[in-house]
Every structure is written in structure tokens, then in C-alpha cells.
Amino acid sequence: MAIYKVQGSSLAIGSAFGATKTMSAVTNATEAVATLEASHGIAVNELFHVVSSGWQRMNDRVFRAKAVATNDVTVEGFNTTVTADYPAGEGAGSVREISTWTPITQLLSDISSSGGGFRKAEVTQLSDIRVRQITTLAEAVVLQFKFHFDPALPWYNTVLAAARSGAVFPYRITYPSGAKEYGSALWGMNSQGVPENGVLVGTLDLDVQSDSTIYLT
Numbered sequence: 001m002a003i004y005k006v007q008g009s010s011l012a013i014g015s016a017f018g019a020t021k022t023m024s025a026v027t028n029a030t031e032a033v034a035t036l037e038a039s040h041g042i043a044v045n046e047l048f049h050v051v052s053s054g055w056q057r058m059n060d061r062v063f064r065a066k067a068v069a070t071n072d073v074t075v076e077g078f079n080t081t082v083t084a085d086y087p088a089g090e091g092a093g094s095v096r097e098i099s100t101w102t103p104i105t106q107l108l109s110d111i112s113s114s115g116g117g118f119r120k121a122e123v124t125q126l127s128d129i130r131v132r133q134i135t136t137l138a139e140a141v142v143l144q145f146k147f148h149f150d151p152a153l154p155w156y157n158t159v160l161a162a163a164r165s166g167a168v169f170p171y172r173i174t175y176p177s178g179a180k181e182y183g184s185a186l187w188g189m190n191s192q193g194v195p196e197n198g199v200l201v202g203t204l205d206l207d208v209q210s211d212s213t214i215y216l217t
Contacts (some may be wrong), residue, residue: 003173006111012160013187014062016100016157018042020051026058026091031066031122032080034073034095036072042097043066049170049184053093055086060210062098062170062182077213098170102155108146108201115139132198135179149193149200164187167208197208 022037042048042065050061058078066076080086120133150156162169167185173181185206193200 001178004177004179006175007109007126010174011104011107011160012101012172012174013104013155013159014049014098014100014172015102015162016098017049018097019097020094020096022094022217023050023053023091023093025089026053026055026075026080027103028080028083028086028088030079030081030088032075032078032091034075034091036071036073037070037094040071040073040097041096042068042073042095044165047098047182048073048095049098051094051096054090055080055093055174057211060168062172062210062213064182064213070078073203077215101172102158103143104147104155104159104204106150106153108147108148110143113141114144114146123153131208133182143206143208145204145206146204147194147204149202151191156158158192159187159189163187171206177216178217179214181212181214184209189194 017043018133021040023036024033027033034071036042038119044065044067045064048065050058052065053059063078064076065073065085067074080091117139118135119137119139122131123134124131169187170182170184175181185208188205188207190203193202
């Protein structure tokens with residue numbers, strides 16, 4: 001069993017990317033293999049963001065390349081053997097290499113989150129003697145980070161631009177154990193600092209858009 005401590009973690013935003021490349025096919029395998037267009041630029045151990053895929057469960061996820069054989073990239077830790085979730089031949093789309101991660105500094109320790117539960121639908125029938133429900137959709141997840149407000153911070157304008165763009169940007173959380181969690185989110189940031197405990201504090205909201213991926217090393 002592993003327990004991931006949060007205190008001592010760090011956050012970064014994927015801030016620069018290679019050109020978006022076509023992903024013409026993805027295999028059904030314990031670790032899927034994606035076929036990318038020529039000169040895709042992704043090397044072993046590099047991270048990439050799935051911009052689009054015919055597989056909804058692959059969209060907007062961030063993965064690491066475990067092996068590269070010309071245009072075939074093994075997607076580390078991505079199990080696609082369940083064809084009900086990943087119909088054969090339907091995973092094509094596009095990806096982009098994440099070439100730069102910008103660390104976000106001066107974060108306060110009180111990280112918070114909301115969502116992550118499940119919506120329910122009532123399916124009680126006339127013959128039932130107890131109300132019955134089924135799980136439908138997972139609720140949206142929002143991660144909130146506060147920081148000591150300072151517009152001169154080296155990452156400030158990068159995150160502000162990402163927030164104002166309305167586009168999805170990857171995030172990376174590095175835990176004290178060395179494990180790294182990768183995901184993608186719509187970033188929200190208020191350019192107005194607010195007083196809190198006698199100092200100015202800013203807030204980052206990450207509206208998570210996909211399942212995250214954790215690599216232990």
C-alpha cells in the first residue's frame with residue numbers, strides 16, 4: 001500500500017508544445033501502441049498530450065512514451081484491452097509533445113478539491129420496497145491552489161495567458177515520493193490578489209478535463 005503525502009509537493013503547467021501530429025491508429029493492448037505521423041519528435045520518456053482521439057477515455061490525457069520504433073510509440077501504463085471502452089480501430093486522433101514545464105512557485109499549503117463523486121439516477125420500480133439508484137456520471141473535479149500573490153513571479157503571465165485563452169493545458173504534480181501525476185485542465189486565475197491573514201493571496205482553479213496518469217518514477 002502507498003500513501004501519497006501532499007505536503008512538499010510541487011505544481012507545474014505544460015507551457016510549450018511541439019506541433020500537433022496525427023495519430024492514425026492505436027492498438028488494443030496492455031500498453032497501447034500509437035502510430036504517429038512521420039517526424040513526430042516524441043522520444044522515449046517524453047510526455048505528450050492527446051489533443052483528440054476517437055476514444056473518449058483517451059481524450060486530453062497526458063502520457064509518457066515508453067518505447068519508440070520510428071512512428072510507433074508505446075503509451076506507458078495505458079491499458080486498452082477492454083474493447084467496450086476502447087473499440088478496436090477507433091482510437092485515431094492527434095497528439096502534441098509537451099516540450100516545456102513551467103514550475104508554479106509560492107503555493108500555500110492549503111490545497112483543496114471539489115467534486116469527484118458520482119451522480120445518481122433513481123430506478124425504483126412499482127414492485128420494489130426500497131428506493132433504488134444507479135451510478136451515472138462522475139462529477140467534475142476542481143483542484144484549487146492558493147499562492148502568495150506577486151505579478152512579478154516568472155510563471156504568472158504564462159498561467160494568466162493560459163487561463164484567458166480558454167484552452168486546455170496539461171498540469172504536473174510532483175509528490176515528495178518522486179511520483180508524478182499528469183493531467184489536463186482548464187486553468188482559472190484571478191489577476192486580483194485578495195487580503196488573507198494580512199498578506200495578498202491569489203487563487204488558481206484547475207477544472208480537470210480527463211483522468212490523470214500517475215508514474216511512480
